[in-house]
Amino acid sequence: MTAPAIHIRDLRKIYVVSEREAGAIAALQSLVHRRTAEIPAVDGISFDLAPGEMVGFLGPNGAGKTTTLKMLSGLLYPTAGEATVLGYVPSKRDKAYLRQITLVMGQRNQLVWDIPPMDSFELNRAIYRIPPADFRSTLDELTELLDLGPLLRKPVRNLSLGERMKCEIAAALLHRPQVVFLDEPTIGLDVTMQRRIRTFIAEYNRRFGATVLLTSHYMADVEALCRRVIVIHHGKLLFDGDLSNLVQKFTAHKTIVVQLEDCSADLRSYGEVVSCTDGLFTLRVPRAETAHVTERLLADLPVIDLLVEDSPIEEVIERVFAQEGS
């Protein structure tokens, strides 16, 4: 058993924020007496990641995902608990540690806006002290995988969002980090570009054996990349395990799609009718009754086609958070 690449125990981050009521009187009061509130952004989470593992980190906005990634990359001091990555304590921001990790934030840019990405890459080469030969070969590899060739010499501000994101990712990986933190790397990108980046992340993980912790709002990213998912909500860990188990654990229903001649039939006795268009019914059926209902449908009705599916993962996640929220 090798040591985990990422190790977190009871990690907590509590933000102290000042708060006041709206209005001028409250504003004056706050001058004299400032009221503060403690907001637990991450409230005692624990998990380990093995070297080379790629894990999806899920949760709604404000769940504590970004806060966790920032603690792991040394940008935030934890309030309590322990975190080690590659044997380092991230908050010490050891130079040797920073050389082995990267954090990609989909909503922020590190590339210099007015000049071509190649110039920013060269700057990163100098900052990370990448030997010229290694820099060449890594850059060639990234250029090929991400199809960067035509982009390298254009000023960043002339690139499209997707092109810029590809260059951002390349800039973040030039020093071949062993641990990669990706915070919403595909946010705002079209489906083709999302797929492109996804394929690339999988390939990087495979080629370099890097440990990857990825947050995304797009379940397609997580489904395609991660066998294991960690779900947090209100700073607490809700689930840590295989994606398929998550679906089983949190979905009591399956979806049956039945193709009939038209929508005139009344299928309410079989299950909850979610929709019907051109005779294509979508039914929600309790998991345990799926086999029985399918049998009945086939026996009773002139079925042209029939398909049994797990609920879409988005729906599952939504339900998980809805349950916890209530």
Add this chain to the structure above:
Amino acid sequence: MKTLADLYVQQFKTTFASMLQYRASLVIWMIAHVLEPLVYLIVWSTVSSTSGGSVGDYTTREFAAYFIVMMLVNHLTYTWIMYEYEYRIREGALSFALLKPVHPIHSDIADNISSKLITLPGMLLVAVVLAFLFHPAANVAPWAIVASVPALLLAFLLRFLLEWSLAQVAFWTTRVGAINHTYYILVLFLSGQIAPLTLFPSPIQAAAAVLPFRWMIGFPVELLLGRLTPSEALTGLAAQTAWLILALVVVRIVWRAGVRAYSAVGA
């Protein structure tokens, strides 16, 4: 050391490339840097000629020399880091700097030097034109020229480190405008920017001698114009060195505390 040199070279290139994208803004910045000393020059020249050709120990033509050299020294030593930092912290751009395995001050120094090298030829040209218009005069000794090289370097580093430390205030408050403004006023009066310090009442001169501002700007100007004795020059270099050491300590302390504050509230 070699790797740090590589970093400086790359940062030079990056800054050069970025700045050349905005030639118009370069020119506008230069105009601002010329206008301020030019206004003082014109005011003092007028005052001097109407009061019999001199004020204090400065003749009209010596005022011209003072403000032309002041313009160049100010150009070589000024920074914009206080405004830059506020933006970086507010926009979260500092997070990227903190992720890098190198102290961000290096990029800032390199960036500052390279942007000055770009604009220096223009400023020298302006200085030549002003010299033709205002006929400056000064008694410059060769030793003073030699001594002004370390004096300028120390002045640049001292002003840079001081303003870099002050920029870190943005870690604690998002309202740094008021602090910047107070600082600007202090520099204006106590560094010799608005008028040669010898024209001020003696209490202000005494204050200027113990505060860092004169050592950042006024001292190299006086040295270059041949207004100091060798022993005054040596005392000045010593004062600059002492302030520089203090500034280095302050930078270290403030940076550490600032990063701690930044990391506590959310980067």
